[in-house]
Amino acid sequence: MIETACLIAFGAIAAALLMNLYRLARGPAVLDRVLALDTMVINAIALVVVVGVFFGTGLYFEAALLFAMVGFLSTVAFCKYLLRGNVIE
Structure with a gap:
């Protein structure tokens, strides 16, 4: 079951990733593309968690946690770069 x-x-999740890929390619603005990329990261995390449940191992959950931290930091850094022009002040 x-x-x-x-x-x-x-x-x-694969269908959601395809829809995000469409928004990433056709986004009218840069911020729409950033949002699509962030949503793709969330969907990829969900995909890793589903694979972990399917195989019944906890290793995938740790990988999903690391992927979530890196995805969040990259989104924040990219948004800060778009708003201010630099990442580190």
């Missing part, structure tokens, strides 16, 4: 749920979740 859990395998079927993981496969359905995998398909839904």
Whole structure:
């Protein structure tokens, strides 16, 4: 039963990633592209968690946590660069 749920979740996350990829390519503004990239990071984290549930190991959850921290910091740094022109003051 859990395998079927993981496969359905995998398909839904893959569809969400494709929609985010479309928004990343066709975004009318730079901030729309940043938001699409941040949402892609969140969907990739969900994908890693689903793979961890599917295989039944905790290693993927630690990888998802590290990926979340790096994704958050890169989004904040990129937004700060767009607003102010530099990252480090």
